Amino acid sequence: MxxxxxxxxxxxxxxxxxxxxxxxxxxxxxxxxxxxxxxxxxxxxxxxxxxxxxxxxxxxxxxxxxxxxxxRPLTILNYSRATFEINKGCNFGCEHCFLPERKFEGLGMDEKRLLLTMLRDAGVLWLQFTGGEPTIDRDFPAAYRMAHGMGMLLELLTNGSRLYQPAMIDMLTALPPHKVMVSLYGATSESFDALTRRRDSFKGVMKGIAAAKEAGIPLEITLIITKRNAHEVDAMRDLADRYGVYRKEYGSISPTYDGGNEPLATQAEDWIGRSSVFAGCPAGYRFFHVDPHGWVTMCKIGRENPINLLAEGLSGLTRLPAIADSQMSRAGGCSGCKLSKTCRVCRPLAKVYQEAEAPLRTYCQHGMKEATK
Ligand code: SF4
Ligand code: SF4
Known part of the structure; x- marks a missing residue:
C-alpha cells in the first residue's frame, strides 16, 4: 500500500x-x-x-x-473539500438535531462508488463522512475503504456510538482517518441519554471514545451545549481533557436546515451570542455538500437548487458557484442592516433562523443590542 x-x-x-x-x-x-x-x-x-x-x-x-x-491527478474543477451525508438515518434522536427528518435511505453501493470517483475527479482531498450517523450505513466501511484507497484525507463526524466495535477500530487503525469528530452531549447518563432520547447512549459513546483513544485514532470532541447539559459543561470539558484530545465547544443551536424551529427550544440561554463573527466562507467554490441521494449543494445549510451529480456529471458542478452566490447575497429580512460587518451568521444560516421565526437575539447582533438595552 x-x-x-x-x-x-x-x-x-x-x-x-x-x-x-x-x-x-x-x-x-x-x-x-x-x-x-x-x-x-x-x-x-x-x-x-x-x-x-x-x-x-x-x-x-x-x-x-x-x-x-x-x-492524485490534476483536475479542472479544483474543489478541495466535501461533506458526504451518506445516510440521514441515526440511532439517536437528539432534541437539537438540525435534520428535519432522519430517514434511513441512500444510494446503493455501485452508485456510491461512482459518486466517490466523481468526488475524487472534482479534486476533493478532504472528505467528511457525516449523516445522520454515518457508521450505521451498511456501505460505510466499503465507502470509507474506497475513499481512503483514492488518497483522500478522511474525516468522520460521528455520535461515537459504534466506535467501540472491534471491526470499526480495526478499519480506522489500518486505514487511518485525518480525524474522527465525536459529539459529546453531556457528562452524565442522565443529561446525555435525555438529550439523545436513547437509553445507555452515554455508556456506549464513552466506551467508543476510550477504544478509539486506546487505538491511537486522531480524535476531536465537540461539546454540544444545550439546556440539558449547560450546568455540567465543566464536567464535559474535564471528560474531554481526560482523554487528552482536542476539544471544541458549540452552544448556538440552529433551526433545522429547512427552517423548522423545534431545536431552538433546546438552546441554553447563557450560550446565546457566543459564536464568532462570520468572516466569509468558500462554500460552493472550494467545497460542497452531497446528500444521501447524490444531490450536491453549497453546504449542509444552504440547500437551494441542488445539483444531481450522478445524472448531470461533473459539469453540473460548474453551476455551483452561481447557486452559492445567490444564497450568499440575498439580504432577505436583513436588508439595510448597518451591523452586517459584525454579523455572526452567514446568509443561508440567517435565512433558516428567519424561516423558523427565531427571536432576533438568538442569531443577530442587532437583536442582542436590543435585548441588552
Ligand atoms: S447524533 Fe447527530 S444526526 Fe443523530 S440525532 Fe443526534 S444530532 Fe441528529
Ligand atoms: S452555513 Fe454558512 S458558514 Fe456554514 S458552510 Fe454554509 S455558507 Fe458557510
Whole structure:
C-alpha cells in the first residue's frame, strides 16, 4: 500500500500522509517529477525520500515510486473539500438535531462508488463522512475503504456510538482517518441519554471514545451545549481533557436546515451570542455538500437548487458557484442592516433562523443590542 500521497491542493501541490496532520507543500515542478517517477516505476526521488523521513519517519529511499506514492491527478474543477451525508438515518434522536427528518435511505453501493470517483475527479482531498450517523450505513466501511484507497484525507463526524466495535477500530487503525469528530452531549447518563432520547447512549459513546483513544485514532470532541447539559459543561470539558484530545465547544443551536424551529427550544440561554463573527466562507467554490441521494449543494445549510451529480456529471458542478452566490447575497429580512460587518451568521444560516421565526437575539447582533438595552 502507498505510504504517501502526492496531490494538487487548491492552486498548490502537497505531499500528505493519511492519518498524519503534517503536510509537505511542494512546487509544481516537484509534483510533476513525482508523476513521472510513478508512471515510469522509477525509485522515489531523493528529495521526497528525505522529506518523508524527516516529516513522518518513513524510509522510502530506493523503493519504486509506484508502490510508495499514490498520485492524485490534476483536475479542472479544483474543489478541495466535501461533506458526504451518506445516510440521514441515526440511532439517536437528539432534541437539537438540525435534520428535519432522519430517514434511513441512500444510494446503493455501485452508485456510491461512482459518486466517490466523481468526488475524487472534482479534486476533493478532504472528505467528511457525516449523516445522520454515518457508521450505521451498511456501505460505510466499503465507502470509507474506497475513499481512503483514492488518497483522500478522511474525516468522520460521528455520535461515537459504534466506535467501540472491534471491526470499526480495526478499519480506522489500518486505514487511518485525518480525524474522527465525536459529539459529546453531556457528562452524565442522565443529561446525555435525555438529550439523545436513547437509553445507555452515554455508556456506549464513552466506551467508543476510550477504544478509539486506546487505538491511537486522531480524535476531536465537540461539546454540544444545550439546556440539558449547560450546568455540567465543566464536567464535559474535564471528560474531554481526560482523554487528552482536542476539544471544541458549540452552544448556538440552529433551526433545522429547512427552517423548522423545534431545536431552538433546546438552546441554553447563557450560550446565546457566543459564536464568532462570520468572516466569509468558500462554500460552493472550494467545497460542497452531497446528500444521501447524490444531490450536491453549497453546504449542509444552504440547500437551494441542488445539483444531481450522478445524472448531470461533473459539469453540473460548474453551476455551483452561481447557486452559492445567490444564497450568499440575498439580504432577505436583513436588508439595510448597518451591523452586517459584525454579523455572526452567514446568509443561508440567517435565512433558516428567519424561516423558523427565531427571536432576533438568538442569531443577530442587532437583536442582542436590543435585548441588552
Ligand atoms: S447524533 Fe447527530 S444526526 Fe443523530 S440525532 Fe443526534 S444530532 Fe441528529
Ligand atoms: S452555513 Fe454558512 S458558514 Fe456554514 S458552510 Fe454554509 S455558507 Fe458557510
Amino acid at each position: 502507498h505510504q504517501v500521497v502526492a496531490t494538487p491542493q487548491d492552486d498548490k501541490f502537497a505531499v500528505v500522509r493519511q492519518g498524519e496532520q503534517k503536510a509537505l507543500h511542494i512546487p509544481r515542478s516537484f509534483y510533476e517529477e513525482v508523476v513521472e517517477a510513478v508512471a515510469g516505476g522509477s525509485p522515489v526521488p531523493g528529495w521526497l525520500a528525505d522529506a518523508a523521513q524527516a516529516a513522518w519517519g518513513l524510509r522510502p529511499a530506493g523503493q519504486p515510486s509506484d508502490t510508495a506514492v499514490l498520485v
